[in-house]
Amino acid sequence: MISEIEENFYRLTLPMPFRLRHVHAYALVDGKAVVLFDTGMIMPGAFERLETDLQSIGHSVSSIRDIYLTHAHTDHCGMAGLIQEKSGARIHLTEAARDVLAHFQEGTRLIAEARRFYAKHGMSHRDVEAIVEEIEDMRTRVPHFQDTSFLSDGEVYRAGGRSFEVIFTPGHAAGHVCFFFRREGLLLAGDHILPYIAPSLSPNIYDDLFEPLPSYLESLNVIEKLPIQTVYPGHGNALTDLACRIEEIRMHHGLKKEALLKMLGAGPKTTFSVCAELIGEAAANWDDWEKFMALNETYVYLQALKSQGALRETMHENILSYSAL
Numbered sequence: 001m002i003s004e005i006e007e008n009f010y011r012l013t014l015p016m017p018f019r020l021r022h023v024h025a026y027a028l029v030d031g032k033a034v035v036l037f038d039t040g041m042i043m044p045g046a047f048e049r050l051e052t053d054l055q056s057i058g059h060s061v062s063s064i065r066d067i068y069l070t071h072a073h074t075d076h077c078g079m080a081g082l083i084q085e086k087s088g089a090r091i092h093l094t095e096a097a098r099d100v101l102a103h104f105q106e107g108t109r110l111i112a113e114a115r116r117f118y119a120k121h122g123m124s125h126r127d128v129e130a131i132v133e134e135i136e137d138m139r140t141r142v143p144h145f146q147d148t149s150f151l152s153d154g155e156v157y158r159a160g161g162r163s164f165e166v167i168f169t170p171g172h173a174a175g176h177v178c179f180f181f182r183r184e185g186l187l188l189a190g191d192h193i194l195p196y197i198a199p200s201l202s203p204n205i206y207d208d209l210f211e212p213l214p215s216y217l218e219s220l221n222v223i224e225k226l227p228i229q230t231v232y233p234g235h236g237n238a239l240t241d242l243a244c245r246i247e248e249i250r251m252h253h254g255l256k257k258e259a260l261l262k263m264l265g266a267g268p269k270t271t272f273s274v275c276a277e278l279i280g281e282a283a284a285n286w287d288d289w290e291k292f293m294a295l296n297e298t299y300v301y302l303q304a305l306k307s308q309g310a311l312r313e314t315m316h317e318n319i320l321s322y323s324a325l
């Protein structure tokens with residue numbers, strides 16, 4: 001599905017298999033060329049959908065000249081390599097996003113790290129192997145491409161008679177950016193702001209220095225200061241009351257963190273047992289992917305609480321436990 005959001009500026013809605021069921025890419029027409037923001041995911045029918053949508057406005061995948069990526073998640077960048085093959089497009093992303101992709105492409109080390117990381121957080125062998133399968137599946141969807149240029153914070157690009165700024169917004173993913181069209185008051189938000197759910201947060205298992213929650217909250221402060229009228233997210237409808245949405249998301253994280261801290265009052269617990277307690281009976285209806293995401297997010301909160309000095313860590317036989325201080 002394609003819809004015009006501004007003159008010569010389009011939103012393309014592409015299929016995706018996870019809970020959200022769709023992902024948006026955005027296309028800005030610049031004469032005979034198309035500039036694409038995010039690409040959608042590699043899955044049956046997605047490339048054909050993109051081609052049909054572009055043909056309906058008199059263009060095609062082969063006219064894509066540049067691809068700007070908000071982040072390295074496969075639903076946003078998965079088709080970048082394939083599109084580049086057909087069109088020779090240049091690909092623009094942050095260096096941190098390129099590093100995320102490189103770790104996935106490397107494979108063996110990532111899987112070894114994942115086994116160690118999730119076992120350390122109290123998961124059974126069966127659950128760790130289920131996660132490894134999810135990561136292996138993700139690896140098959142990671143794009144391979146060349147001719148990249150790295151985005152810098154605050155950099156301004158021009159295309160189709162418009163200009164847009166690169167706004168670094170790490171948190172939902174390392175190396176996440178938004179694209180801000182100042183004259184139009186329009187933000188292409190990727191997964192930094194979503195209308196119905198708080199964007200998920202996951203650790204970089206090979207990078208302890210990246211703290212998703214504080215980074216994410218800091219990135220909310222950054223976009224809060226911009227004169228934004230309309231947010232076009234990677235999933236769901238556009239939204240206009242950004243201040244209100246930011247407040248809701250901040251509150252969501254505050255409450256979640258508080259609830260976790262209360263649960264830990266009772267004694268040392270692993271990330272897995274905190275997560276299981278948090279999900280409760282709902283876990284019976286969840287698939288491995290959903291459990292994987294829930295465990296990641298629980299860890300992100302525990303990591304933030306520990307940085308704040310609210311938790312103590314203890315390691316026993318390679319299993320990490322947390323207790324409230």
Ligand SMILES: [Zn+2]
Nearest residue numbers: 073172173191
């Ligand atoms: Zn994402």
